[in-house]
Structures are given as C-alpha cells and as structure tokens.
Amino acid sequence: MRGLGAALADLWYLSRPYFTSDERKSAWGLLGVVLGLTLLLVGADVLQSFSRNIFYTALQQRDVTSFLRGLFWFVRTPTMLIPGFFIIAVPTLLAAVYATYLQQLLQLRWRRWLTHRMVSQWLD
Numbered sequence: 098m099r100g101l102g103a104a105l106a107d108l109w110y111l112s113r114p115y116f117t118s119d120e121r122k123s124a125w126g127l128l129g130v131v132l133g134l135t136l137l138l139v140g141a142d143v144l145q146s147f148s149r150n151i152f153y154t155a156l157q158q159r160d161v162t163s164f165l166r167g168l169f170w171f172v173r174t175p176t177m178l179i180p181g182f183f184i185i186a187v188p189t190l191l192a193a194v195y196a197t198y199l200q201q202l203l204q205l206r207w208r209r210w211l212t213h214r215m216v217s218q219w220l221d
Contacts, residue, residue: 114214115207115210115211116128118210120206120210123206124203124206124207127199127202127203127206128203130199131196131199131200131203134192134195134196134199135196137192138189138192138193138196141185141188141189141192142189144179144180144185145182145185145186145189147179148167148179148180148181148182148185149182151163151167151179152164152167152182155167166181167179167181167182169181169182169183169184170184
C-alpha cells in the first residue's frame with residue numbers, strides 16, 4: 098500500500114497542468130475558496146452539535162424558555178456562549194450552497210480546459 102506522499106505526488110502530477118495553465122489564477126482562487134468554505138462548514142457543524150445538545154436537552158426537560166432560546170437566540174453555558182440553532186443554520190445553509198456552486202464551477206472550468214487541450218493535441 099502506498100503512502101500519503103505518493104498519493105499527493107500523483108494528485109499533483111495529474112492536476113499540475115491545469116493549475117499552471119493560463120487559468121491558474123482563477124483555478125487557485127476557486128480552489129482556495131472551496132477549501133475555506135469546507136473548513137468553515139466543518140466548524141459550523143461542530144458549533145451546531147453544541148447547539149443541538151442545548152435544544153434537545155431543553156426538549157427532554159420540557160423547558161420552553163431554554164428551548165426557544167436554544168432555537169432562536171443565544172444560550173450561555175459555564176464555558177461558552179452558544180448561538181441558537183437558526184443563527185447557525187441559515188449561514189451554514191448559504192455557505193453550503195455557495196461551496197457546492199463554486200466546486201461545480203471549478204469542475205466545469207477544468208473540464209472545459211481539459212477538453213480544449215485534448216482536442217488541440219489530437220488535431221496537431
């Protein structure tokens with residue numbers, strides 16, 4: 098079984114022509130934004146798990162005030178201030194849609210570039 102270094106070397110070998118082509122600025126920019134949004138979504142999922150804990154605990158204890166605060170506002174715990182479910186969910190949803198759109202845009206640009214390159218090589 099090959100290591101991570103060999104897999105990354107293969108990945109760079111396959112993707113290097115596109116990321117060093119004339120479209121390199123937009124390609125690197127889109128890749129950076131997609132990776133950044135993905136990390137942001139992972140952080141939002143972690144924060145949402147804390148929010149869900151407060152939300153479901155309030156449901157189990159039948160505490161309407163904590164339930165509504167955990168759903169729409171902020172809840173203060175001994176260690177942190179946790180935003181409500183909707184305060185986290187709405188921006189997370191928007192970021193997920195935008196990340197998907199940008200990822201597909203990068204894929205389309207890469208495919209267009211690759212098709213143009215392959216047809217040019219074939220016709221030469």
